[in-house]
Amino acid sequence: KAGVTQTPRYLIKTRGQQVTLSCSPISGHRSVSWYQQTPGQGLQFLFEYFSETQRNKGNFPGRFSGRQFSNSRSEMNVSTLELGDSALYLCASSLQEFGGKTQYFGPGTRLLVL
């Protein structure tokens, strides 16, 4: 069974632009979670989607948003990019809603904001 895939793997943007990241979960998984990983803050939870509904949200500004499609694929959008948004963005999928089952991670999207 294929693992979690994320596209693109690397991205360079400039301040003020917006970006959309994509995540395809493991087949059959209905939960998708997003995390931001930076050297200073570690792994921080952004949000979780289950069956196209946002179920949990972390403490991030409204510039960070997401959605999930009927096939469980998810996208994350960041508007008005700031230098501090440079990070590795990880997506994880799970069979059940947050915490209910093991999360399996994708390879991540490395975003650099100049």
Place this chain on the structure above:
Amino acid sequence: AQSVTQPDIHITVSEGASLELRCNYSYGATPYLFWYVQSPGQGLQLLLKYFSGDTLVQGIKGFEAEFKRSQSSFNLRKPSVHWSDAAEYFCAVGAPGNQFYFGTGTSLTVIP
């Protein structure tokens, strides 16, 4: 408040030596417990997990972890470390209906 503590930011061991990475948690109830490993520039790979039952769990790559409820700990161990084990290790806790919480990670260096 829920939290996960990995007291050791960085550990260096010699190849062939034993390894123990510490993880302590603070949670309202007995959570699900996980250890993940991350190689540079990569995502997180699940090493092992504990949901219930036997408190000593076996994982991939020869790793094991022991859940100690009285100490709120879930330490990761390996009897003989290989050079390929050099990576960042994350402990995580979760529970149904609640988000995952990750520790800040322990970076492992293996000396030949």
